[in-house]
Amino acid sequence: MAGNPKFAHNKDAAGEPGMNRRRMLAWFSGFGLFGSAILSAFSNLVFIKPRATYGQPQRFNIGKPEEFPSGTRMALDTRRVCVVREGDKIAAISTTCTHLGCIVSVADTGFACPCHGSRYDQDGNVTGGPAPKALPWYKVSLAPNGELEIDKDTEVEPGSYLNV
Amino acid sequence: MSQAVKPPSLWTNMRELPANVWHSLFRNPLPSDDLQRSSTSFTNFFLHIHPVKVNKNTLRPIYTMGLGLMSFFLFLILVVTGVLLMFYYVPSTTQAYDRMLDLRGTVAFGIFLRNMHRWSAHGMVGVVVLHMCRVFFTGSYKKPREFNWVIGVILFLLTLFSSFTGYLLPWDQLAFWAITVGTSIAAYAPVVGKDIQFLMLGDATVGQEALLRFYVLHVAVLPVIVTLLVAIHFWRIRKDGGLSRPEETATPVAVSVKAVELKKNKTYGLQGFVRGPFTKIGNTPDNSVFAWPNLLIAELFVFILTLAAILTLSMMFNAPLEEPVNVMHPPNPAKAPWYFLGLQEMVSYSAFWGGVGIPTIFVLLLLATPYLDRRTAGVGKWFARERLLANTIFMTFLIVNVVFVIIGTFFRGPNWEFVSPWK
Ligand code: HEM
Ligand code: FES
Numbered sequence: 001m002a003g004n005p006k007f008a009h010n011k012d013a014a015g016e017p018g019m020n021r022r023r024m025l026a027w028f029s030g031f032g033l034f035g036s037a038i039l040s041a042f043s044n045l046v047f048i049k050p051r052a053t054y055g056q057p058q059r060f061n062i063g064k065p066e067e068f069p070s071g072t073r074m075a076l077d078t079r080r081v082c083v084v085r086e087g088d089k090i091a092a093i094s095t096t097c098t099h100l101g102c103i104v105s106v107a108d109t110g111f112a113c114p115c116h117g118s119r120y121d122q123d124g125n126v127t128g129g130p131a132p133k134a135l136p137w138y139k140v141s142l143a144p145n146g147e148l149e150i151d152k153d154t155e156v157e158p159g160s161y162l163n164v
Numbered sequence: 165m166s167q168a169v170k171p172p173s174l175w176t177n178m179r180e181l182p183a184n185v186w187h188s189l190f191r192n193p194l195p196s197d198d199l200q201r202s203s204t205s206f207t208n209f210f211l212h213i214h215p216v217k218v219n220k221n222t223l224r225p226i227y228t229m230g231l232g233l234m235s236f237f238l239f240l241i242l243v244v245t246g247v248l249l250m251f252y253y254v255p256s257t258t259q260a261y262d263r264m265l266d267l268r269g270t271v272a273f274g275i276f277l278r279n280m281h282r283w284s285a286h287g288m289v290g291v292v293v294l295h296m297c298r299v300f301f302t303g304s305y306k307k308p309r310e311f312n313w314v315i316g317v318i319l320f321l322l323t324l325f326s327s328f329t330g331y332l333l334p335w336d337q338l339a340f341w342a343i344t345v346g347t348s349i350a351a352y353a354p355v356v357g358k359d360i361q362f363l364m365l366g367d368a369t370v371g372q373e374a375l376l377r378f379y380v381l382h383v384a385v386l387p388v389i390v391t392l393l394v395a396i397h398f399w400r401i402r403k404d405g406g407l408s409r410p411e412e413t414a415t416p417v418a419v420s421v422k423a424v425e426l427k428k429n430k431t432y433g434l435q436g437f438v439r440g441p442f443t444k445i446g447n448t449p450d451n452s453v454f455a456w457p458n459l460l461i462a463e464l465f466v467f468i469l470t471l472a473a474i475l476t477l478s479m480m481f482n483a484p485l486e487e488p489v490n491v492m493h494p495p496n497p498a499k500a501p502w503y504f505l506g507l508q509e510m511v512s513y514s515a516f517w518g519g520v521g522i523p524t525i526f527v528l529l530l531l532a533t534p535y536l537d538r539r540t541a542g543v544g545k546w547f548a549r550e551r552l553l554a555n556t557i558f559m560t561f562l563i564v565n566v567v568f569v570i571i572g573t574f575f576r577g578p579n580w581e582f583v584s585p586w587k
Contacts, residue, residue, distance in 0.1 A: 049363055055371040077492040080369075099515055101348035101369075102341070102494045114496035115345065116512045117579035129579075130512050 056080075061147040065090060065164040068148075073122075075106050081138060081150055082106060089161030092138045092150045093124045099131040111135065123158055134158060201454045211460075213398060217452040218459050221409035221544065227302070228407065230466040231295035235323075236394060237470040238288040243387060245281040253333065255379035257372045260335035261488045268485070279478035285327050287474065289503045292323050300533075300558050303543040303551050304408040310534035312400040315393055317530045322390050324503065329382035331501055332375060336486040341498035343378070344370050349511060349519035357520070410544035412451060496578045505572030506565050512580050526561070 062083060068074065072085040080103060081092045095111065097104050102115035110127070111120040119128040124135030139154040140162040148162075172180070192208075195201040202216040221227060252271055253263050267274035296316060299305055305313035332343045347370065351361040366373030401407065486495070500508045510518030542548030547555055577583030 045363075049359075050366050050373065053367045054373060055367040055369060058368070099348075100345045100511065101351075102344065102498060103492065112579075114494050114579060115341075115498045117581055130515060132515055 058152040059149065061143055061145075061149050064147055065142075073106055077103060079150070081152070082111070083148075086161075088163050090140055090148065090164055091161045092140050094135045094138065094152075096135075097131060098126075098133050098135060099129070104135070125158075195456055198454065201456045205455050211456070213402075214455040214459055215402060215406060216455055218455050219406055219409055219452050221451070222407045223453070223458055223462055225462075227409075227546075229294075229298060230462070230469075231291055231298050233463060233466045234470050235288060235292045235295055237467050238284045238291060238474070239390065239394070241284045241471065241474055242281060242288065245277050245284065246383065246387075248277050249281055250383060255333065255375050257335060257375055257489070260333060260375065264334045264336070264485055275482060276478055279481065279483050280474055282483035283477045283481070284474050285330060286502075287477075288323055289327055292320055296320060297558075297562065301555055302408060302546055303548060303554075305534040306408070306540055306543050307534075307538070308404050309400075309408065312397060312404065313534045314531055315397050315400070317527065319390065319393050319397065321527065322386055322393070326382060326386045326390065327501065327503070329378040329386065332370075332378045333382065334485060335375065335489055337489060337495050338484065338486045338499075340370060340489040340491070341494050342500045342504075343374065344494075345498055345500055345508065346504065347374075349507070349515070352516045352520045354520075408544045497576055497580050499572070499576075502569060502573055505576075506568035509568045509572035509576070512576075 056079070060079065062076065062079070065085075068083055068085045068090065070085055070087050073082060075082045075095050077095070080094065080096050082095050084091045084093060093111075095104050095106075096102075097113040097115065097118055099113065099116055099118050102113055104111040104113045104118070104120065107119075109119065110122045111124065113119070113129065113131065117129040118126065118131035120131070120135055121127050124137065126132075126134055136155045137158050137160065139151045139156050141149050141151070142162070142164065143149040190208075192200060192204045195204045205211045205214050205216045249267070252267060252274065254260060264278075267278050299313065299316065328343075328346060332339045347361050347364055350364065351357045353360060362368070364374070364377065365371075366377050499505060507519060507523065510522060512518070514521075537554050539550070542550030574585040575582055
C-alpha cells in the first residue's frame with residue numbers, strides 16, 4: 001500500500017486542491033447521473049401518455065337539426081350524450097354519470113344512474129344520490145355541411161343552447 | 165496428486181456414470197448428522213435462503229399460521245397458471261371474451277386452469293390481509309422489522325392492484341363496469357386524478373387501450389415488482405434474525421463449541437463480520453432446531469395444504485363469466501370485486517372521501533405504524549396485554565372494513581339501494 005502513487009499524491013496535497021477538484025467532479029457526476037435518472041423517468045411518463053387516442057372521437061357530427069324535432073330528448077349511448085331540443089334551441093348534455101362514470105338513462109324526471117342511484121333533473125342538476133356535480137353540457141355548433149357538431153372537449157354553461 | 169492416478173476403465177466409468185451425475189448435482193448426501201444438515205442448507209441454491217437453524221418459536225403453527233408462506237405459494241400458483249393461460253389469451257376487445265369461452269369449451273384443462281388462477285387470486289388477497297393481521301397482532305413490526313412492514317404494505321397494495329388489473333381481462337360485463345367504476349374513483353384524487361385515470365386507460369373511457377395497458381401491467385410489470393419485493397421481504401427476515409419471538413428469558417450459557425467448527429487462527433469468513441442479530445450456529449442450547457428437516461417439512465406441509473385447497477375449490481366452483489361487454493348497459497348494480505366493495509360502499513356516501521381521502525389516510529397510517537408505535541413490549545405474542553391500545557385500534561379499523569365489505573356484498577341491490585339478503 002505504501003507504494004501506491006495515488007495514496008502518496010493525496011498525502012502531498014496538504015492544501016487539498018486536488019481533493020477539491022475531485023470532490024467537484026464527484027458532485028457533477030452525481031448531479032449528472034441523478035438528473036438523467038429523473039429525466040428518463042419523466043420521459044417514460046411522457047411516452048406512456050398517448051398523444052392520439054384510438055377510441056371514440058371527442059368531436060363528431062350527429063346529423064341535421066331536422067332529425068331532432070322539438071321536444072326531443074334522445075340519448076346517443078355510444079357517444080354518451082343526450083341531444084335535447086326545445087323549440088329552436090338545441091343542446092347536448094353528457095350522459096356519463098359524474099359519480100363514477102356509468103351511463104345514465106333518460107327518465108321522466110331527467111336522468112337516473114343505475115350504478116349507485118344518482119338522479120338528475122332535466123337540465124342535469126343533481127337531485128339525489130352520490131353524484132357530486134351536475135352533468136356537463138357540451139358545445140353544439142352547426143358544421144359547414146349543415147349537420148350538428150358536438151365537441152365533448154368543450155364544456156359550456158348549462159342552459160346555453162344553439163339556435164337553429 | 166503427486167502420483168498420476170490410473171483413469172478408470174471405460175466400463176467402470178459407464179457403470180458409475182449415473183452416480184457421478186447425481187453427486188455432481190447434489191453435492192451432499194441426505195444429511196444424517198448436524199454438520200451435514202448445515203451444509204445441505206448452505207450449499208443448495210434453493211435451500212440456502214433458509215438459515216441453518218431456526219428458532220422453535222418460528223415453527224409453532226399457531227404463531228405464524230403459515231400465512232406469509234401461504235401468500236407466497238399462492239403467488240407461485242398464480243405465476244404458473246397465469247403463464248399457461250397466456251398461451252391462449254389475446255388482449256383484444258374483439259377476441260378476449262371468445263378466448264374465455266374457448267378456455268371453457270375447447271382447451272384441455274382450460275377451465276380448470278382459469279379456476280385455479282381466479283381462486284388463487286381471491287385467496288391471495290384474503291391471505292395477505294390475514295398475514296398482515298398476524299404481523300400486527302403479534303407486534304412483529306417493531307424494531308428492527310419496521311421497514312419489512314413497509315415492504316409488506318407495498319406488497320399488499322400491489323396484490324390488490326394485480327387483482328384489479330386482472331379483473332378486466334375477461335372483457336365481460338362484470339370486468340368492464342368494475343374497471344369503469346374503479347378508474348373513476350382514481351379520477352377523484354386531487355390535481356393528478358384525471359391524469360392518472362388517463363394514463364391508466366390510455367383514453368377517455370375503458371376500451372382497447374385500457375385492456376392492453378392492464379394486460380401489460382398484469383402479466384409483466386406487477387409480477388416482476390412483486391417478485392423483487394418478496395425477495396427483499398425474505399432477505400430482510402433473515403437479516404433481522406428470523407421471525408419475531410418473545411424475548412428469551414434464559415440467558416444462553418457459555419458452551420464449548422465443537423473444535424472442528426472454531427479453530428484458533430482460523431481465517432474468518434464473511435459470517436464473522438455480520439453485525440446484528442442472526443441465528444446462531446453451533447451447538448448452543450438456544451432453543452433452535454435445524455432447518456433441515458424441521459422447517460422444510462413445515463413449509464412442505466403449508467404448500468400441500470394451499471395447493472390442495474386451490475385444487476378442491478377449482479374442481480367445485482367455476483370462475484364466473486358474465487355476458488360480453490355491452491358499453492350501453494351497465495349491469496345494475498355494477499359491483500367491484502368483493503375486496504373493493506368496502507371502498508365502493510364508502511364511495512356511495514362521498515366519492516372523494518370514500519374513494520380517495522379515507523383510503524389514502526388508511527394506507528399512510530399503515531405505512532407509519534412501526535414509526536409511530538415504538539414501544540418494544542409485547543413482541544412475539546398474540547394479543548399481548550401490553551399492546552392492548554394498538555391492537556384495539558387496528559381491530560376497530562379491521563372490523564369497520566369488514567362490515568363495509570359485507571354491506572356492499574350482501575345488502576346492496578339495484579341502484580345501490582339497501583336490500584335485505586333474506587328476502
Ligand atoms: C405478497 C405478499 C406477502 C408475502 C408473499 C409475504 C411473505 C412472508 C413470509 C413467508 C414471512 C415469514 C413468516 C410468516 O409466514 O408469517 C413473512 C413475514 C413478515 N411479513 Fe410478510 N408477506 C407478504 C405481505 C406482507 C404484508 C402485507 C405485511 C404487512 C403490512 C408483511 C409484513 C411482514 C413482517 C413484518 C414479517 C416479519 C414477521 C416476524 O418477524 O414475525 N408482509 N412474510
Ligand atoms: S356511477 Fe352513477 S351513481 Fe355511481
